[in-house]
Amino acid sequence: NKSLVWFRRDLRAYDHASLHHALTSSAQVYCVFVYDTTMLEQLARDDRRVSFIHASIAALDAGLREMGGALIVRHADAVEAIPALAAGLGVDAVFTNNDYEPGAIARDLEVAARLEADGRAFHSYKDQVIFEKDEVLTLAGKPFPVFTPYKNAWLKRLAAHPDSLAPFAVEPYASQFAAPPDSSPLPSLAQLGFDPVDTHVATGMDGAAAIFDGFLERIEHYAAARDYPAVAGTSGLSVHLRFGTISIRHLVRTVQAMLGYGGGGAGAPAWLSELVWREFYAMILFRHPHVGERSFKPAYDAIEWESGPAADALFAAWCDGRTGYPLVDAAMAQINQTGFMHNRLRMVTASFLVKDLGIDWRWGERYFARKLIDYEMASNTGGWQWAASTGCDAQPYFRIFNPVTQSERFDPDGDFIRRYVPQLASMSRREIHAPWLHERKGAARGYPAPVVAHDEARKKTLARFDVVKAAV
Numbered sequence: 001n002k003s004l005v006w007f008r009r010d011l012r013a014y015d016h017a018s019l020h021h022a023l024t025s026s027a028q029v030y031c032v033f034v035y036d037t038t039m040l041e042q043l044a045r046d047d048r049r050v051s052f053i054h055a056s057i058a059a060l061d062a063g064l065r066e067m068g069g070a071l072i073v074r075h076a077d078a079v080e081a082i083p084a085l086a087a088g089l090g091v092d093a094v095f096t097n098n099d100y101e102p103g104a105i106a107r108d109l110e111v112a113a114r115l116e117a118d119g120r121a122f123h124s125y126k127d128q129v130i131f132e133k134d135e136v137l138t139l140a141g142k143p144f145p146v147f148t149p150y151k152n153a154w155l156k157r158l159a160a161h162p163d164s165l166a167p168f169a170v171e172p173y174a175s176q177f178a179a180p181p182d183s184s185p186l187p188s189l190a191q192l193g194f195d196p197v198d199t200h201v202a203t204g205m206d207g208a209a210a211i212f213d214g215f216l217e218r219i220e221h222y223a224a225a226r227d228y229p230a231v232a233g234t235s236g237l238s239v240h241l242r243f244g245t246i247s248i249r250h251l252v253r254t255v256q257a258m259l260g261y262g263g264g265g266a267g268a269p270a271w272l273s274e275l276v277w278r279e280f281y282a283m284i285l286f287r288h289p290h291v292g293e294r295s296f297k298p299a300y301d302a303i304e305w306e307s308g309p310a311a312d313a314l315f316a317a318w319c320d321g322r323t324g325y326p327l328v329d330a331a332m333a334q335i336n337q338t339g340f341m342h343n344r345l346r347m348v349t350a351s352f353l354v355k356d357l358g359i360d361w362r363w364g365e366r367y368f369a370r371k372l373i374d375y376e377m378a379s380n381t382g383g384w385q386w387a388a389s390t391g392c393d394a395q396p397y398f399r400i401f402n403p404v405t406q407s408e409r410f411d412p413d414g415d416f417i418r419r420y421v422p423q424l425a426s427m428s429r430r431e432i433h434a435p436w437l438h439e440r441k442g443a444a445r446g447y448p449a450p451v452v453a454h455d456e457a458r459k460k461t462l463a464r465f466d467v468v469k470a471a472v
């Protein structure tokens with residue numbers, strides 16, 4: 001029997017659920033990646049993710065070739081291309097890994113239906129998370145709406161099922177790889193209709209492994225350093241988790257081993273907690289697919305956001321980093337220039353858009369979706385709805401970040417601001433967080449005055465959220 005493994009957000013050649021299952025159950029295994037035109041058509045020519053994927057696909061193909069396999073690459077609508085390729089190769093089944101986004105679920109149902117109509121099977125496996133769907137539930141069998149009890153239940157389940165971390169071996173079964181039917185070279189970015197863009201992060205399986213190795217040397221400082229954007233306090237692995245160029249089981253196994261011998265200080269449990277947040281939001285999106293478009297808490301859909309030309313102008317100032325609040329502007333420069341933004345700054349900029357500018361969180365969510373190299377619907381809508389107070393286990397609406405205080409606390413020396421807002425480079429650590437309050441404000445040449453006064457904005461926001469008071 002023959003099978004086809006369809007790679008999507010799992011671009012690695014080791015510890016891979018669907019690849020393992022295909023290799024252990026079939027005599028001949030083909031591998032495919034589809035540059036899906038239905039997705040690519042929505043992206044700008046200079047989309048950074050396409051450069052990341054393109055480089056990581058080359059690395060995946062090389063990794064498969066070392067074991068005697070290779071990647072077949074298609075540039076087409078996956079719903080058409082997968083059943084057509086399966087028929088052309090004469091495979092009995094297509095193997096892939098679960099994707100929990102509503103659009104992906106619909107696509108997979110369609111592909112499965114077409115394959116089945118043709119007498120072929122479609123097998124999909126859990127791979128990108130340790131626990132999925134309804135594996136972690138309340139005692140009453142319901143999904144958790146709050147993170148901490150979810151995390152406790154997640155840890156309990158892991159203790160009861162340590163095999164959840166077992167790697168899905170690939171290499172021992174490499175003799176089952178089939179040579180691809182044609183040996184056409186991988187498509188270039190230009191052939192796909194894209195320009196090469198600096199990813200600002202190492203790509204592929206080896207890039208991910210090197211980043212993780214570097215992080216393990218600093219993990220014990222993670223809890224203390226993770227909130228300071230000027231220092232390399234976090235792992236920088238989000239894009240690799242997004243595209244599966246690193247295995248989540250490998251990450252959790254490594255941290256668990258560290259915890260077992262008391263290594264990693266306060267950093268190891270703090271970092272594990274973030275990996276659980278990722279699974280919490282994946283579960284929330286799977287169980288409540290409306291969170292991509294509407295508030296998790298329906299009462300919050302009654303909030304009236306600003307609209308019209310004034311709101312458009314404020315939104316443009318936010319996108320371009322021209323709000324006059326230095327930390328917000330530095331953060332927006334970071335996402336615009338590099339495709340990444342530090343977690344603390346995602347919280348600060350999201351809160352600023354929603355609670356200082358009164359703009360619908362969905363506008364910001366869409367902007368991040370266009371710009372972030374690690375964009376992931378579950379974590380992005382989760383993070384935005386947290387900041388906007390519309391989400392599950394969100395920041396209460398009356399807690400409103402002060403963008404100046406956040407700046408003083410988390411970029412105390414102004415180093416991050418100076419890196420991204422050169423107009424403020426000569427300001428002192430005392431002046432840089434709120435240049436308009438200081439005599440030397442002339443030193444901030446060309447830097448805009450604040451687009452709103454925070455205290456007034458705060459009052460407006462409290463009034464705007466009045467409609468949800470009854471629901472809190």
Ligand code: FAD
Binds near residue numbers: 343
């Ligand atoms: P680390 O601190 O090293 O954390 C390790 C991993 O844990 C991350 O790589 C990520 O996979 C996961 N993680 C960490 N924090 C969170 C979190 N709050 N929620 C879910 N998972 C988390 N993360 C994305 O991967 N994609 C997004 O599109 C995304 N959008 C966000 C939008 C907003 C408004 C907010 C507040 C957060 C968002 N996050 C998103 C979560 C978080 O900011 C990033 O995962 C993190 O900054 C990535 O950096 P890192 O890999 O160095 O993180």
